[in-house]
Amino acid sequence: MKGYILNRMLAxxxxxxxxxxxGFMLIHLxxxxxxxxxxxxxxxxxxxxxxxxELGLNRPVLVQWVSWLGKVARGDLGQxxxxxxxxxxxxxxxxxxxxxxxxxxxxxxxxLGVVMGIVAAVKHNTAVDGSLMVVALLGxxxxxxxxxxxxxxxFALRWKLFPAAMYVPLADGxxxxxxxxxxxxxxxGFVSAAPIARMVRSSMLQVLNExxxxxxxxxxxxxxxVIVFHAFRNALIPTVTMVGMTVGSLIGGAMVIEQVxxxxxxxxxxxxxxxxxxxxxxxxxxxxxxxxxxxVNLVVDILYVYLDPRVKYM
Amino acid sequence: xxxxxxxxKGKIRRSALAGGLRALRRSKMMTLGLGIMSLVCLVALLAPxxxxxxxxxxxxxxxxxxxGPDNWLGTDDVGRDxxxxxxxxxxxxxxxxxxxxxxxxxxxxxxxxxxxYYDKVDKVVMRVMDGLMAFPTTLLAIAMMxxxxxxxxxxxxxxxxxYIPRVARVVRGVVLTVRELAYVEAAVAxxxxxxxxxxxxxxxxxxxxxxxxxxxxxAQSVLSEAALSYLGVGIPPWIPSWGNxxxxxxxxxxxAPWMTWFPGLAIIICVLGLNLFGDGLRDLVxxxxxxxx
Numbered sequence: 001m002k003g004y005i006l007n008r009m010l011a012x013x014x015x016x017x018x019x020x021x022x023g024f025m026l027i028h029l030x031x032x033x034x035x036x037x038x039x040x041x042x043x044x045x046x047x048x049x050x051x052x053x054e055l056g057l058n059r060p061v062l063v064q065w066v067s068w069l070g071k072v073a074r075g076d077l078g079q080x081x082x083x084x085x086x087x088x089x090x091x092x093x094x095x096x097x098x099x100x101x102x103x104x105x106x107x108x109x110x111x112l113g114v115v116m117g118i119v120a121a122v123k124h125n126t127a128v129d130g131s132l133m134v135v136a137l138l139g140x141x142x143x144x145x146x147x148x149x150x151x152x153x154x155f156a157l158r159w160k161l162f163p164a165a166m167y168v169p170l171a172d173g174x175x176x177x178x179x180x181x182x183x184x185x186x187x188x189g190f191v192s193a194a195p196i197a198r199m200v201r202s203s204m205l206q207v208l209n210e211x212x213x214x215x216x217x218x219x220x221x222x223x224x225x226v227i228v229f230h231a232f233r234n235a236l237i238p239t240v241t242m243v244g245m246t247v248g249s250l251i252g253g254a255m256v257i258e259q260v261x262x263x264x265x266x267x268x269x270x271x272x273x274x275x276x277x278x279x280x281x282x283x284x285x286x287x288x289x290x291x292x293x294x295x296v297n298l299v300v301d302i303l304y305v306y307l308d309p310r311v312k313y314m
Numbered sequence: 315x316x317x318x319x320x321x322x323k324g325k326i327r328r329s330a331l332a333g334g335l336r337a338l339r340r341s342k343m344m345t346l347g348l349g350i351m352s353l354v355c356l357v358a359l360l361a362p363x364x365x366x367x368x369x370x371x372x373x374x375x376x377x378x379x380x381x382g383p384d385n386w387l388g389t390d391d392v393g394r395d396x397x398x399x400x401x402x403x404x405x406x407x408x409x410x411x412x413x414x415x416x417x418x419x420x421x422x423x424x425x426x427x428x429x430x431y432y433d434k435v436d437k438v439v440m441r442v443m444d445g446l447m448a449f450p451t452t453l454l455a456i457a458m459m460x461x462x463x464x465x466x467x468x469x470x471x472x473x474x475x476x477y478i479p480r481v482a483r484v485v486r487g488v489v490l491t492v493r494e495l496a497y498v499e500a501a502v503a504x505x506x507x508x509x510x511x512x513x514x515x516x517x518x519x520x521x522x523x524x525x526x527x528x529x530x531x532x533a534q535s536v537l538s539e540a541a542l543s544y545l546g547v548g549i550p551p552w553i554p555s556w557g558n559x560x561x562x563x564x565x566x567x568x569x570a571p572w573m574t575w576f577p578g579l580a581i582i583i584c585v586l587g588l589n590l591f592g593d594g595l596r597d598l599v600x601x602x603x604x605x606x607x
Contacts, residue, residue: 014441018448021445022449026457137589137590140585140589141533142578142582143544144541149574153571157567249452255545259545271545282460286454286457289449290448290449290450290453293448293449293450297448
């Protein structure tokens, strides 16, 4: 087991190296001179040259790349032009909102997706199954920001059950914080629950036809125990894969949802940085969240071994 | 030894068409999806005749009007007709979706074929593809748009880069299986050039998964384009796209919810059609999944 985990962790190194390189390429992908683009059309040639020197853009690309990788390896994502502080500091200041929103959204997506998937599989080919799958299909076809705006209209503006756009930090109390994040998390969770529900249903349907399920029923095991302990446990592997993939879409979705609910998270920092052409911040956020996503996928890979010990021999 | 005459080209085409029609008859969902998509395409094609007003015409005296006989879906904050803007918005979404599918399929298929066929290419190129897939898609698209600038062509480029690795991975998977088959080995043995083997012996096997993947990429592109435009980093605000219309509606969600409802419903209908069609196609290509997913 330790060997498997070590191997998977070592495989992270080249992936992170490639991710960092792509992040580096992004600023060099900008058409024209990145320094001129950052300073805008009114900048003089002198200030552009000065910024080029500050950014090190006058050095050979290979030298810039090696220097960038060295800084990233030390946890230095660069300096924000506009905020005049390290990018990592700017990200961590706003990380609480984004991570809490993503985690809350993930919890809703998993609970909703798993329950919908199991019920649909157990009631296969009935009206319940059909209705749940229509809801799931609507979920994968719906823009999250549209759902968010409608939830604001109903639950915040009309019925006044939740705040429309007010984030309460965790330090001010867990319940107030969760309440302020409920509408955004439900929006994020509902849209992400749909693919999980479809995957749980399909995995359950395949497992429910296996011989050992028939054996468990023949032994007189209670139906609920058959579903939860015999069938769902074995349907968990594809489900865990889907949940791992969902984290990526949740992080991306959180960027959009923060804008809808005016939450002071990393997503809003990205968008304001685009307006200010603060490329180091955009680059830093891209790298930071790609690294989180890669680590989440590592955790999913390790979870496989616990769920299905055959995996480590493959 | 008796020989079986090869069917004429026209006959093959007719039988493929008949097979497609049979599949449509069997799958109600796929028929519904195709019907919805045909309707959306028709609306986009006939937009100048269907739209009741000029989608760009400002009429401040008539702002924030609720849906009624003059403006079927109401007006926005500067008096533009929402129905006409939604009708014209379908052109943007379909154009972006179609071009993203086309470019990501062309480049992704080429990369997948080369990676699957040549081990050395695989070691380098697929690692880059894995690296691209490590980024959350929306975040990567936002960052790409920040680097490229908010223009329709850049939305297509950014979304294509996001989806190329997905196509490449699917094609590579098929190539790895097919290149071990006897008929490919036979082609290699008789000295057929690599490009011919890839194009005529391996590529036809990749078409089914590519077609299935295309409908889902199309659906995701429509949603991503709307999200980018809603965030203000996608289609420029003066072009009526479904995402842009909703950006305008955000501030008037209480006073004029129709500005948000109808473009959103248009997106749902379009993406639903694509997903239904994609699900049907997938069932057709892999009957083991029929009624399961």
